[in-house]
Amino acid sequence: MKILLLGEYSRLHNSLKEGLEHLGHKVLLVGTGDNFKQYPSDIDVSSKLRERFFQNKWWLSVYFLTGYNHFQKDIYKNLLKILPQLKDYDIVQLINEDAFRIYPVDEIAFYQKIFRQNKSIFLSACGEDTHIIKYYDEGHMRYSILDPFKKNPDLKKEAYYSYKYLQPAYRKLHEFVVKNVSGIIPSDLDYDIPYRLHPKSLSLIPNPVNVDKIQFKPLKINGKINIFFGINRNSFYKKGADIILSALASIKEKYAGKVKIMSVENLSYNEYIRQYDNAHIFIDQLYSYDQGFNALEAMANGKCVLTGAEKEFFEHYRLDYEPAINVLPDKTDIIKKLSELIENPVKIMEISENARRFIEEHHHYINIAQKYVDTWKKFI
Secondary structure (H helix, E strand, C coil), X not given: CEEEEECCCCCXXXXXXXXXXXXXXXXEEEECCCHXXXXXXXXXXXXXXXXXXXXXXXXXXXXXXXXCCHHHHHHHHHHHHCHHHCCCCCEEEECCCCXXXXXXXXXXXXXXXXXXXXXXXXXXXXXXXXXXXXXXXXXXXXXXCCHHHHHCHHHHHHHHHHHXXXXXXXXXXXXXXXXXXXXXXXXXXXXXXXXXXXXXXXXXXXXXXXXXXXXCCCCCCCCCEEEEEEECHHHCCCCCHHHHHHHHHHHHHHCCCXXXXXXXXXXXXXXXXXXXXXXXXXXXXXXXXXXXXXXXXXXXXXXXXXXXXXXXXXXXXXXXXXXXXXXXXXXXXXXXXHHHHHCCHHHHHHHHHHHHHHHHHHCEHHHHHHHHHHHHHCCC
């Protein structure tokens, strides 16, 4: 099949592309790199204005004075230029309804053209969108990424990115995409749970992880235990970074001679994975029931990961072993879980081996690619 993958935020589409190509399909990935993360794509439609200092400075000034985002307009122009190359595909999948993070009216205009010149269209429920944010906002989950904003009204600026999906323009984008797709495929439980009763929701297909590229690295603890935490300023509160950093400060004080804390910020994808190479413990997002992509790749590498691994996660995968440590968005809980690991290094090794086993059993990129193909074929 000819498959067109639109957008990339986490490496989901890159890993899926690698699996699909292994199965003999022809795949084209269009993306922006997602700013500093620099995810690769076959066609890069990012705004090059960001790379030109004076133009960048000028358009940033325009944005702050008027609200007009020329970078988004530039991406839209780049998308229109490549339209002739994006036709006659058997399958088109959007990474998110807001796949390129441009103005909703422009995104709708682009999608209209894409949908007309291709066949079956699918939407990945991956990240925030109108339906998911509405579900979280209504309080259906025990906790969600919106909790920090509800607890602290001063975080209005930080809350905007999430709550913008409830604005009329983004609701219209959501309705347009949902109307035109054959199905919606959740990538983990944090998206599957909100979509379960949606008429176009299909079965959850786990994130694909390329276990051939990410080698398992058996942990060796000869001295200090290395704890790694990567910070993304754009999602600082949604990931619980404020709580994690506070907990890590306490751990550093409590176990000064036993641990080394490694904290990095806003790194490209390649630099990010290089930085955590020597870590034993990897901490990821807190407000989740399931693992995000960074956590999954760290698990594949053999790290002992602290993140979302709620009871719903164990029930869904029917696990009788522990592949990751579930931590709540609570400082005391993080300190407790880390202390148990630091005082019992054998547990770190056990979780490390379980983590790789889980990824190979449930996230192997070739098996996941086949699940997508089987799902898509039902609608062709």
